[in-house]
Amino acid sequence: MTRLKVAVAQVAASVDDLDANFDKHLDYIARARAEGVELLVFPELSLTGYPSDAVEVDRLARHMNQDRIAELARAAEGLFVVAGHVEEAAAAQFYNTSVVVRDGKVVYWHRKLNLATYGELHEGRLFATGRHVQAFSVTGPWRGGLLICADAWNPALVTLTALHGATVLLVPTASARDAVSSEFSSVHGWHVVVEFYALVYGMPVIMANLVGAARSLRFWGGSRIVDPFGKPLAVAAHDEETLLLAELDYDEVRKARLQLPTVRDSNLALIEREVTRLQNLLGVPDLIRKA
Numbered sequence: 097m098t099r100l101k102v103a104v105a106q107v108a109a110s111v112d113d114l115d116a117n118f119d120k121h122l123d124y125i126a127r128a129r130a131e132g133v134e135l136l137v138f139p140e141l142s143l144t145g146y147p148s149d150a151v152e153v154d155r156l157a158r159h160m161n162q163d164r165i166a167e168l169a170r171a172a173e174g175l176f177v178v179a180g181h182v183e184e185a186a187a188a189q190f191y192n193t194s195v196v197v198r199d200g201k202v203v204y205w206h207r208k209l210n211l212a213t214y215g216e217l218h219e220g221r222l223f224a225t226g227r228h229v230q231a232f233s234v235t236g237p238w239r240g241g242l243l244i245c246a247d248a249w250n251p252a253l254v255t256l257t258a259l260h261g262a263t264v265l266l267v268p269t270a271s272a273r274d275a276v277s278s279e280f281s282s283v284h285g286w287h288v289v290v291e292f293y294a295l296v297y298g299m300p301v302i303m304a305n306l307v308g309a310a311r312s313l314r315f316w317g318g319s320r321i322v323d324p325f326g327k328p329l330a331v332a333a334h335d336e337e338t339l340l341l342a343e344l345d346y347d348e349v350r351k352a353r354l355q356l357p358t359v360r361d362s363n364l365a366l367i368e369r370e371v372t373r374l375q376n377l378l379g380v381p382d383l384i385r386k387a
Contacts, residue, residue, distance in 0.1 A: 097235060097236030097237070097346075098236060098237065098345060098346035098347055099343055099344065099345055099346070100134055100135060100234065100235065100236075100238050100264070100343070100344045100346070101131070101132050101133050101134050101135075101341070101342075101343050101344075102133065102134065102135045102136070102137070102264075102302055102321060102341075102342055102343070102344055103128045103131065103133040103135070103136045103137070103339055103340060103341050103342075104136075104137050104138075104302060104303075104304040104319040104321065104330075104332065104339070104340040105120075105121075105124040105128070105136060105137070105138045105139075105142070105304065105339055106139065106304060106305060106306075106307060106317050106319045106332045106336075106337060106338050106339075106340060107120055107124065107138065107139065107142060107306070107307065107337050108306065108307050108308030108315075108337060109139070109141060109142050109143070109144065109145040109146070109306060109308070110145050110308075111144065111145035111146070111147055111148075111152055111155075111156060111310065112145070114143070114144060114145075114156075114164075117142065117143055117144065117145065118143060118164055118167075118168070121138065121142065121143065121168060121171075121177075121179060122168075122171055124136065124138070124339060125171050125172060125175070125177055127339050128175065128339065129173075129174065129175060131339070131341055133175055133341065134175050134176065134234075134235060135175065135176045135178075135234060135240070135264075135266075135302075136172075136175055136176070136177050136178070137178045137266050137268060137302050137304040138177070138178060138179045138180060138268060138304060139180065139268050139269060139270060139304045139305055139306040139315075139319075140180045140192070140194065140208075140244050140245050140268040140269050140270040140304075140306065141180040141181065141182065141192065141270055141306075142179050142180045142181075142268070142306070143164070143168075143179050143180060143181040144156040144158075144180075144181045144182045145310060146270045146306070146310040146313065146315075147182060147222060147310075148218075148310060148311045148313075149218075149222070150221075150222060153182055153190050153222050153223070156181075156182040157182045157183065157184035157190050158181060158182070158183065158184060159183070159184050159185070160183060160185070160193075160195065160202065160205065165181075165195060165197070165202065166200075168197055169197035169198070169199070169200050169201055169202060170200045172197045172198050172199065172200075173198075173199055173200075174198075174199070175198065176196055176197075176198045176203070176234060176240075177196070177197050177198065178194055178195070178196050178242065178266055178268060178304075179194065179195060179197070180192070180193065180194045180195075180244070180268050181193060181195065183205075183207070185207075185224075189224040190222070190223055190224060191207040191208065191223055191224055191226060192207065192208040192211070192219065192223045192244060193205055193206065193207050193208070193226075194206050194208075194242055194244055194266075194268050196232060196240070196242065203232060204230075204232035204240075204242070206226065206228075206229075206230075206242040206243070206244060207224075207225075207226030207227070207228075208223065208225075208226055208244040208245070208246070208247060209225060209226045209227075209229070209243075209244075209247050209250070209253060210246040210247045210249065210250045210253065211223055211225060211246070212245065212246040212275075214276060215274075215275050215276040215277055215280075216272070216274075216275045216276075216312060216313060217275055217276075219246075229241075229243075229253055229256045229257050229260060230260050231257060231260040231261045231262040234264070236346070237263065237346050238263055238264055238344075238346065239260075239261045239262050239263050239264070240262060240263075240264055240265075240266055241257035241258065241260065241262025241264070241265045241266065241299075242257075242265075242266045242267075242268075243257060243265065243266075243267055244267070244268055244269070245267070245268065245269040245270055245271065247267075248265075248267050248269075248289060248290075248293070249289065254293050254297070255362060255367075258297045258299060258358075258359050258362070259359065259362060259364060262299060263299060263300075263346065263349050264299060264300045264301075264302065264344060265293060265294075265297075265299050265300070265301045265302070266302050266304075267290070267301060267302065267303045267304070268304050269286070269303060269304065269305045269306070270305070270306045270310075270313075270315060271286055271305050271306075271315065271316065272310075272313035272314050272315050272316065273314045273315075273316050274314075275313055282316065283316060283318060283334075286303065286305075286318070286320075287318075287320070290303050290320055290322050291322055291326040291327075291328070292326065294322040294323065294324055294325070294326045295324075295325060295326030295356075296356070296358050297324075297358050297359060298324045298325075298349055298352030298353035298355075298356060298358065298359070299324055299349065300321070300322060300323055300324050300329075300344050300348075300349070301320075301321070301322045302321050302322075303319055303320050303321075303322075304319050305317050305318055305319045305332075307334075307335055307336060307337060316334050316335060317332055317333065317334045317335050317336060317338075318331070318332060318333075318334050319331075319332040319340055320332065320340075321340060321342040321344075323344070323348060324348050324349045324351075324352035324353075325348070325352055329342040329343075329344075330342040
């Protein structure tokens with residue numbers, strides 16, 4: 097049980113054809129099951145596509161208990177499946193959510209925390225912000241941490257995920273070329289970020305990116321699975337749909353964390369003290385502190 101067969105479904109997703117998106121999920125789940133995959137990760141917003149405005153968010157949003165999520169969970173027999181959608185939650189709040197399903201049940205979900213609102217990206221105008229970071233049990237010693245796209249560009253969120261016991265980090269993304277600026281390379285940046293976190297935390301990283309286009313955005317693919325020493329195990333081609341496969345070994349996680357004990361030495365008490373001190377120095381209102 098120390099080995100875990102994982103896969104990325106690098107796919108395109110259309111805001112105009114939800115049926116086709118869903119059928120694609122069923123197809124890739126079947127393909128992954130035939131390969132003996134135990135954990136399959138789809139990109140950010142894979143079920144609904146990436147909305148460009150509030151009109152599309154309103155049209156795409158579904159509650160967590162929607163029939164399609166239940167059907168996806170039933171299809172995920174014997175393996176964990178991570179898929180993304182526009183979620184409508186209580187009080188008419190809309191979230192960019194990735195859900196984890198298996199054997200007919202929703203076992204975990206994550207609402208995006210770090211909403212990308214810069215360059216060509218306007219998520220902060222479209223979505224409510226998630227509130228929590230946790231981890232979920234996969235199989236044996238494996239625990240999954242789930243961060244969506246720009247969440248992984250906040251080092252504090254990765255640290256918190258590791259401290260919650262994650263031993264594999266799942267990062268569904270919708271990364272597009274030139275979405276930040278013409279000078280900023282999303283392709284190079286993601287390669288660096290994924291390998292850096294894997295190396296520093298002794299934690300394999302599974303990054304699943306979209307392909308195709310949404311209005312002016314061009315998603316580039318390039319999904320990758322990286323071992324706990326920061327070495328790529330599998331890398332997908334750019335701009336094409338594919339099933340990317342790899343096998344993770346928990347003994348390698350143990351070895352990496354013994355050699356570089358970042359999680360052990362994180363000193364949470366120091367971080368908590370300094371965050372509180374910084375809030376006091378900056379005069380952060382109590383209302384914000386408690387949010």
